[in-house]
Amino acid sequence: MNRSRRNAVKAGGVLALLVAAGIRPALAQGQQWNQAAFAGKTLKDALAALGAQGAATSDAIVIKAPEIAENGAVVPVGVESKLPGTQSIALLVEKNPLPLAASFDLPAGTEPSVTTRVKMGESSDVYVLVKADGKYYFAKKEVKITIGGCGG
Amino acid sequence: MADPMRIRVTEKDGLVTVRVLMSHEMETGLRKDTSGNVVPAHFIRTVTATCQGRVVLSAQWGTAVSKNPFLEFSFKGGKKGDKVVITWEDNKGDRRADEAVIS
């Protein structure tokens, strides 16, 4: 990353920058956060809160995640949806205390593909939920978390 | 005030790829400190990316996104020299916005 072009925005400059970028502060500040879905303690609850109970499996969703992670604190997960009209992508870790990890809304022009890193408390299936043309689809992949180190 | 993000934005064949590293604890609210007290949840809840003012990604995150989050995505319709702005807001209302120029 080019350090000289690291345009750090100092305190106070945030609003100005947002305005300059054409975002009304009220809009940025008011971006919704789906409290009910993130508070869901089971996969079922989280999916219900997302309105995705009836999701069907799809092999048009590609999950790039390691089969075995050396540490559960950082598990890289990449998703690519080949479903036409993909509108959003959500990541859920079934055995986490709060399964919903992240959801991404993809406006037209944004590729149906995101990569991030999630925490996993134990070995679990990782579910990817995709909304495409108003309907929900999912795929899953098992990720094993291993114990490491010497001080145990 | 949180540390600046590290944003790398490159354009190739009309596709703009954005890679972001954010400095954030992403506390789950489940962890105990050495004295046995629960460390309160502290995590980024929303992330917005714009290019020349147009929203190209909006994300909602929970506590399971890893500490010092990494995010990568791509969009069409940006060109070299355009500005990409990433904004996040956490559950305590702290916010940070940083920009990068497409190269």
Add this chain to the structure above:
Amino acid sequence: MSPRAALSAALLGALVAAGCATMSDEEASRRALEVMKASFAERGQAKLDRLDQDETQRLCSIPPGSALPKDVAGKLEKENLASIVYPADGKLLGDWKAGERVAQSGVGKQFSDDPKQPSGANCYACHQLSKQEISFGTIGPSLYQYGKLRGASAGIQRYTYGKIYNSNAFTACSNMPRFGHKGILTEQQMKDLTALLLDPESPVNK
């Protein structure tokens, strides 16, 4: 000569050739101890006396794989063998399920550990033990099917318990801690580990 011994010799050789080695071997050892005493601080249960070596530690402060002279090794093994205290009740097999927990745990004796909590043996750090646990180390040999291959005769039980109690009784300068001799594990924990290795129902022998 092993590759690492060769490297050490080569490095030392280079120093000597350049007229550079500033200290004799004994002087370097003496200075190293002096430096260490000044460079570490007591913290929690880890006091500075942990730097006071016993004879086994002193003689074994050599590259792994470089053997001690036979008579020295024999004498060390004999002394360590004499240190083993077998349980007064004569029973060497405990509960393998408790043993599995001891084998998984890596805590104990670190300055960051609570001295009131029991120590683990951290067997999996160095040994394969069961099919289920894929996260195992390879510093020591695989112990998978240890009991199935050897049976659980009185002699095998005695050897196994003794090896856990003081590994140096059987192999001078072993990498394995002397769990009983150094007071890392309790008698019951060592019985449980012996059962983990020898009980036919243990995952080790499945």
Add this chain to the structure above:
Amino acid sequence: MKRSLASLLAAATLIALPAAALAQSTVDEIAKYRQQLQDGNPAELWEARGEDLWKQKRGPKNVSLEGCDLGKGPGVVKGAYAELPRYFADADRVMDLETRLVHCMVTQQGFSFADATRRPFGNGSSRSEFEALAAWITSESKGVKMNVRLGHPKEREAYQIGEKIFYFRGGPHDFACATCHGETGKRIRLQDLPNLTDKAGAQLAYTTWPAYRVSQGEVRSFEWRLYDCFRQQRFPELKFTSEAAIALTTFLARNANGAEFNAPAIKR
């Protein structure tokens, strides 16, 4: 074929892979995991903070560290780490990076030794300047070949003492550095253990510290690496910028000579 999520959840049973096949593929899969992490290293966040800290006017004398001589002249950072530890005439002793930074903070910025060394290692919101400075300074040696010279008698003495410490067995577990790092091809749990007595092993290990540890969410410096190894060796607490730390670093850095420096890295 499409099945409802509910039915799939209800039938959620893990398909057990044969243990032998798993054991064989474990190492490959872990390698893939490590590969996937390489693309975005949060150490960059520390590097940025470290560069700012280097250039900021700080301390009672309100000066930056830009006048600090890391061995290649005042303010020269590029390639400096690849030649550390080294003998510094102005202090008449061998210093590693952390020790030199403390020296500059005391002599140039006017901090007391106690103030300068208050936080050798970070922990969440309590952050260490040293780990940030080390991240940036070491990043300025990326691609530079390790070249620790041992030209001065005190450098040679440090090397010899470091070697002795490396093989020193002590504590309740009889551990030495060499117990885990003296043989090639060994693992602890699933983590590969570099053989630090072997040229290739020493090179691979030394040139990939500091590192962002995903298990801790922190960039860890080389002194931290030694500190935490000794903790797990069941030794007492290694003092920051102590002579033992410098001697052991001299031994390990010298053994890595000739290899391209490649840190900050990202590790488990």
